[in-house]
Amino acid sequence: MPFAAGGGAELLARLLSEGLNKRFGQAFLVINRPGANTNLGTLSVVRSKPDGYTLAIASVGLNANPSLYKSLAFEPQRDLDPITLIANSPTVLVVPPALPVNTLPEFIAYAKARPGELNYGTYGAGSGPHLATELFQAKTGVRMQAVPYGWRRSRRAWCGHRAVQALFSSVLPVLGLVRGDKLKPIAIAADRRSELLPNVPTFLEQGLDYRTGTWFGPARTNEDSTRGDRSAASLNRGAVQEPAVRAKILEQGADVVASTPAEFRAFIKDETERLAMVIRGANISLD
Numbered sequence: 001m002p003f004a005a006g007g008g009a010e011l012l013a014r015l016l017s018e019g020l021n022k023r024f025g026q027a028f029l030v031i032n033r034p035g036a037n038t039n040l041g042t043l044s045v046v047r048s049k050p051d052g053y054t055l056a057i058a059s060v061g062l063n064a065n066p067s068l069y070k071s072l073a074f075e076p077q078r079d080l081d082p083i084t085l086i087a088n089s090p091t092v093l094v095v096p097p098a099l100p101v102n103t104l105p106e107f108i109a110y111a112k113a114r115p116g117e118l119n120y121g122t123y124g125a126g127s128g129p130h131l132a133t134e135l136f137q138a139k140t141g142v143r144m145q146a147v148p149y150g151w152r153r154s155r156r157a158w159c160g161h162r163a164v165q166a167l168f169s170s171v172l173p174v175l176g177l178v179r180g181d182k183l184k185p186i187a188i189a190a191d192r193r194s195e196l197l198p199n200v201p202t203f204l205e206q207g208l209d210y211r212t213g214t215w216f217g218p219a220r221t222n223e224d225s226t227r228g229d230r231s232a233a234s235l236n237r238g239a240v241q242e243p244a245v246r247a248k249i250l251e252q253g254a255d256v257v258a259s260t261p262a263e264f265r266a267f268i269k270d271e272t273e274r275l276a277m278v279i280r281g282a283n284i285s286l287d
Contacts, residue, residue: 002041063271067279081222082264089170089254090190090213094183104206132168171253
């Protein structure tokens with residue numbers, strides 16, 4: 001787990017480990033190794049014994065880091081074998097209730113009339129909210145300033161802190177604040193509306209082809225392994241398909257995907273190329 005404890009990625013990892021425990025009759029442990037925008041935890045898997053039983057929960061950092069860092073100790077698409085894209089949580093744009101906008105066109109017009117004056121919250125440079133906002137700015141010509149918050153401090157921004165006028169976040173972290181009228185949702189970056197936010201229109205419904213989100217899926221070292229193939233099959237056709245697991249993933253505001261390994265590999269390649277353009281355009285670097 002290349003993330004700190006307590007987030008949606010850890011919940012997903014624990015759900016999958018429970019499913020694998022049942023199918024293999026032995027314990028699968030979740031180990032948190034956060035740091036360097038997921039590089040530390042991912043590298044620990046790359047350097048592990050290639051027995052097929054050490055898996056990494058991959059996410060957006062796997063796509064972004066080759067462009068964010070001048071050099072990495074591993075090459076994601078060469079050194080990791082994608083198993084299955086399990087879930088994708090679409091990005092939702094939320095603003096403070098006092099901001100005088102209620103639709104996406106109104107927000108874009110409001111921001112363009114104030115170039116560089118609005119602030120948006122992020123977890124930090126290269127994080128999911130940062131890259132999602134930069135993609136939005138590239139598509140619309142809007143210019144805003146980033147205000148970085150640590151993961152645990154970010155709720156202060158989401159609660160409508162005066163310093164922040166927008167946040168591009170996955171659904172779950174802001175869901176309670178939206179339902180409590182502490183944040184106002186403007187649009188969701190998916191092909192269809194979220195079951196958890198059915199009254200929030202998509203960006204596409206409001207005239208902007210903007211689809212992005214936070215995805216999760218396991219990967220392993222790319223050595224051939226019969227045991228690894230068993231764990232891959234158990235994840236893709238077993239643990240993810242259990243009704244209780246699917247229901248809990250949906251409760252997190254994510255869509256269950258459960259792709260094939262080939263589909264997941266193609267997804268990683270496409271997302272890596274897309275984010276490279278965003279990162280170069282915004283001149284973002286973590287070195």
